[in-house]
Amino acid sequence: MSENRLLVFQTDFGYKDSTVAAMYGVVKRVDHTLEIIDSTHELPPFDIWSASYRLWQAMRFWPEGTVFVSVVDPGVGTSRRACVALTKDGYYIVTPDNGSLTHVAKYHGIQAVREIDETINRLHGQGTDETSVFHGRDLFGYCAARLASNIISFEAVGPAYDSSEVIQLPIEQPFYGTKTARGIIEIDDPNFGNLFTNLKTDALLAHGFQYGDRIRITIMHAGECVFARELVFARTFGEVRPNEPVLYNNELMNLSLAVSCGSFVKQYGVGFGSDWTIAAEVIQ
């Protein structure tokens, strides 16, 4: 008998009511031995970009074969596909195919993807067949539980489709030159107010950037300059004074912006997404 897979959930449902509990109840009715782990239920409502980034952010640290469920689903009830994707490195993702797979597709690669067959892998008989607004509970949670408990195989999720059809949001590729680079502000660290770029620290070091360098940072949004300043590229926050902005190598090995013992986001009003670009240039 094969072992259950771990189930990791991220949604924008919040944790103030019983929405998550209803979804988890469905999982436990499928197989009460399934282990459920919260990633986060506080994704910004309707924000598919954040869902995509957060899904990617933690995935590689989990055991191969873990089943992730991601439900940020502004198009629930419309014609967007409900799918299960299998990444090239062996993780499963149960999600609306609405852009949530953008980062995983780009950074892990998708091996195969299947559309969930609602005639089989959707909750029925709980008096909720007529409602189409809560696919987290009735479709994604239920299907993920069946997959994680090996009631169904990946093949039994539903018909395969080409992974090139998976919806991807646009992400500008970073550019690296000698002691210069351009990218985007990819996401925030919502608790500490840091910002993560999509510039890889390894690539910067290979292009003449060094820890301790002073670097001119220019952040543009919608054609306007929002932030322009020389910052130190520090190994630790201790290298700058409290409330000073600083560049550092974040936990995912990307160039990032922080304010020591403070919030870069609040102090400078900088956001994230494809339309927030950053240029970095080593001061000679």
Place this chain on the structure above:
Amino acid sequence: MSENRLLVFQTDFGYKDSTVAAMYGVVKRVDHTLEIIDSTHELPPFDIWSASYRLWQAMRFWPEGTVFVSVVDPGVGTSRRACVALTKDGYYIVTPDNGSLTHVAKYHGIQAVREIDETINRLHGQGTDETSVFHGRDLFGYCAARLASNIISFEAVGPAYDSSEVIQLPIEQPFYGTKTARGIIEIDDPNFGNLFTNLKTDALLAHGFQYGDRIRITIMHAGECVFARELVFARTFGEVRPNEPVLYNNELMNLSLAVSCGSFVKQYGVGFGSDWTIAAEVIQ
């Protein structure tokens, strides 16, 4: 040997300190193999109505025999009863008998109820015998753990009392006429700002309401009209433009109010409870 029951907790303790952890520690000391699932710890403080609704909202999706613990307990330390209720469909609820069982009593029915015998089923010897402010930890959590791990049977909780004595908050019954209905705004969806009425979609459809109809909605609070407008009864939010209000069939098969990609609660200042009434009439 009988198997452990699942334990699902909801409280108004918040998750910012170690209050929940202390309660869960007590559970794990009773039996460290017990599985604990958070429903929510962010119920509005002291709000028994919300506790009652949230308890009901998720219950039916869980396996029969699951033990729910609900602690919103403004009368802790007073003479309100501490009880375990068994619903007609086989769920256990460990809770102060202060109105928290209102929705479950009405919609599931209560098969039997017992007052917790504090001489047996209360935590002793942890240096907290003298305190009477934290029954979530010392009484409800402890007793629920003993029940879920089958250390005690339901009968050993304490003396039975008549289920007609269970405290119930008033809920006005909905009225359905031909193409017209009246009810209450029963609760909110705190993350998305939607509002759920106690009008059943099935009953509305049986009384001449149809998807696609334009329906005149009037919401009254304390004798004053707070909202009056014609809304579409839509199958999906995609049928109206962003920021437009809309009627829909919610995940529990009740008529509900939303703003597409927005918050009905914030946009129109509407609350919930027995004193928020709604009238719905199909436009001919």
Place this chain on the structure above:
Amino acid sequence: MSENRLLVFQTDFGYKDSTVAAMYGVVKRVDHTLEIIDSTHELPPFDIWSASYRLWQAMRFWPEGTVFVSVVDPGVGTSRRACVALTKDGYYIVTPDNGSLTHVAKYHGIQAVREIDETINRLHGQGTDETSVFHGRDLFGYCAARLASNIISFEAVGPAYDSSEVIQLPIEQPFYGTKTARGIIEIDDPNFGNLFTNLKTDALLAHGFQYGDRIRITIMHAGECVFARELVFARTFGEVRPNEPVLYNNELMNLSLAVSCGSFVKQYGVGFGSDWTIAAEVIQ
């Protein structure tokens, strides 16, 4: 084969992104059968005092041998030690040695402490070796998982050092006289707005304080009087009217301040820490 230990986590990471999930993934890769329990991830950012208090607040209610992980780590990447402490009553704590052990050292006592050997008990090979900002994931979570799953013994954590070297924040000892006492406001109850002092109820009762007494309370902060008023020392909140301030014996057997059905913190603007002192005197 020895059984896994329970793992209880508290951090200031928040629960809005995948930071916690990345840390838990690392734990599950070490041993996917490990059980992880959230204490809280909403400690005030960088607040070591709160980390110390919250760690102590719940610990005694857990089974002996439980492994606690506490990560509030403003000095990450600097020379502060990363350690595992074993308390005199048999709990393990994996934490930066930065003051987080203050309350546990004072109230439980530390039996032994070891510095984590990063050459062995740090995550390697996940592409994050170069980053030094996320020890929750790469060091504390990883090491705790190895300890909890008995892959390593306590001795294999790393070299022992003297428990007298453990960093402790200053806490003024309470003073008790006949019908008078002085102490500090030690912490808040962030959900209900209560405040806990470090005055033990048992000691107060032994020095002539009685339930039902009227007691003059004076709260000073930085040399200024912030609150001065006579309050009733009540057994339950029901003894005063809603919105009235009251003294009570809290869940940890300490004298505490509340507003019935309200928030003492908000109503009176009182904070907590070593520099918030309280004097209590029974009115004759």
